[in-house]
Amino acid sequence: MATVQVSEAEKVYILHGIRDDLRVDGRGCEDYRHMEIETDVVSNTDGSAKVTLGHTAVLVGIKAEIGKPRPLVPNEGYLEFFVDCSANATPEFEGRGGEELGTELSNTLYKVFNNKHSVDLKSLCICPGEHCWVLYVDVLLLQCDGNLYDAISVAIKAALFNTKIPRVHISTDEEGGKEIELSDDPYDCMRLNVENVPCIVTLCKVGHRHVVDATLQEKACSVASLIISVTHKGTVTCTRKVGGGSLDPESIFEMTEAGKRVGKALHAPLMKVLQQEEHLGKKKQKVGFLG
Amino acid sequence: MPTDTKRLRGPEVSQSPSLFLCRPPAVLPSQGPRADGRQRDQVDVRPVFVRCGLVSQAKGSAYIEAGNTKLMCCVYGPRETERKDETDMKCGRLTTDMRFAPFSCPERGSWIQGSQDKDFSLMLHESLQPAICLHKYPRSQIEVNVMVLENSGSVLAHAITCASLALADAGIEMYDLVLGCSVRQDGASCVVDPSYEEESNCSSGSSENQGGLTVAFLPSLNQISGLQSDGEMTEEILTAGVRTCIEGCYKLYPVIQQALAKAVRKAAPPPSES
Secondary structure, eight states, rough: OOOOOOOOHHHHHHHHHTTTTOOSOOOTTTOOOOEEEEEEOOOTSSSSEEETTTEEEEEEEEEEEEEETTOOOOTOOEEEEEEOOOTOOOGGGGTTTHHHHHHHHHHHHHHHHHSSSSSSSGGGGGEETTTEEEEEEEEEEESSSSSSHHHHHHHHHHHHHHOEEEEEEEEEESOEEEEEOOOOOTOOEEEOOOOOOOOEEEEEEEEEEEEEOOOOHHHOOOOOEEEEETTSOOOOOEEEEESSSSSHHHHHHHHHHHHHHHHHHHHHHHHHHHHHHHHHHOOOOOOOOOO | OOSSSSSOOOOOOOOOOGGGGGSSOOOOOOSSSSSSOOOSSSSSOOOOOEOOOOOOSSEEEEEEEEETTEEEEEEEEEEEEESSOOHHHHHEEEEEEEEEEETSSSSSSSSOOOOHHHHHHHHHHHHHHHGBGGGSSSSSEEEEEEEEOOOOSOHHHHHHHHHHHHHTTTOOBBBBBEEEEEEETTTTTTSSSSSSHHSOOSSSSOSSSSEEEEEETTTTTEEEEEEEEEEEEEEHHHHHHHHHHHHHHHHHHHHHHHHHHHHHHHHSSSOOOO
């Protein structure tokens, strides 16, 4: 992850502040920064969303393509994740520098969605064993200011909510081969149910306390973080410890509990905002990338 | 393109014959004893066989066998680093690499590292880093290479144990041995140290609480250096799973210590009374 150099005095200042539940920008230990979400920003995709969390900006584009289902699960479609850390975010990502971080992020995303309930894969099936919808979720990091996992997961949830998959009709022609026809009406599409899509919460251990949504300076003062992905019901789909330090089992239990609480509370306002934006329809003010 | 009319070419992509089975493989029951006779909901790890110092060319090496899971680890270093960044001046660098032999899993894998292999290598790195005194090896690089010869379940946990043994065999200074343990939650019951069939089993019965958890633990310091879970579980089940893994690591500790002591005694036999 992109790092900043933090002096010893600054580290002590941040540590003491967090000990008293007061962070450098005035937030409490479990508060998020200002988050802005906009969906349908890229017209060439089937679904897209842009999320700005403080100074971190993430753009997700989803394209649905027709492919062959996986051999072991012939009646399900699947999702493919790819995270691109471009040199726009920080100069450290120039060339192949960002590849390692990108692979780590996409592998975690695969684990987060590796269960039966997050996305209904059976609804992505067109013809069992032959054709299915493959959703290519491509994440682009525009700006990096800490807490990438959270921003990416919120953006993916918003983009999946926004995804419009065209309806297909299967017809058999004279020789018995199957033909796929896309409906002519561009508004005739299938939407995904994103109720169970989890959100990722990153908790950084700073001193003896944990903080949610750490900035780069706070991350430089922590030894280890715990990533936990939570659904709206409170089910945990993936946890992972990142960083080069070790954690006490008691802190892990504390952080899991806090992560579950924070993650569960994130879903309701997020769905409300997404539905509000959807209802605005044509009246929606497009902010775009220069807002 | 000119086509070759004299030869009959088979399909370009080859598949495993197990995909063409008439009957799908039986789903393992989530109650009753496990396939290999161990108990559910109890810390019943497979007995391990460990040996250090097998590879003569490596600074340190270890081989671990647990049930049918077989893996070996070699440690090279401390060596001089090729790249010299600022960070290397103060402390050493640890490189980990975990590979699967193509014949190790029921389906043939490829030699080219997939993203899953890289993920395992990263987890291994995160689990080992807190335990090694890297500040004692400035400007050096320690390489840890794990090769999985046969994958019969909980491969990451055993790789962590094997790697820390190999590091100790190489004489790298560490704060403590790192032991790994994994559990699989299957509905209401949890199985410790799952085999390959238990890991990939998706029981169609209960859809709640299906998942796997791997923990890397430093026993004498009581610290968790690595944690990874997937599937879906409630927070209580996750916490209980972590506690079970810690217990499993404590059970494994004396065996690993004995193996290490044996290897040291063999390498440098105590002076005989004369």
